[in-house]
Amino acid sequence: MWLRIRDKGHEGLSGKCGDLILRVKVEADKHLRRNDFNIISEQKISVTQAILGGNIEVETILGKRILKISPGTTDGTELTIA
Secondary structure (H helix, E strand, O other): OOEOOOOOOEEEOOOOOOOOEEEOOOOOOOOEEEOOOEEEEEOOOOOHHHOEEEEEEEOOOOOOEEEEEEOOOOOOOOOOOO
């Protein structure tokens, strides 16, 4: 991905600053992955947690957060942290 920041590059002969152009490369993370604009973290829970519900700690881009698992959660359920 390329980012252009207007008027933040070097000053040219005209005295006007050019554009700063940055190339951004996102490195892979061992806990998180991207899907379009979403950040995905896959977590395994026990059968007991799935049946009875409970709280688990999940890794986010801003650190660890607590996620509530509802009773009766089934395999493949996707939960969202807003």
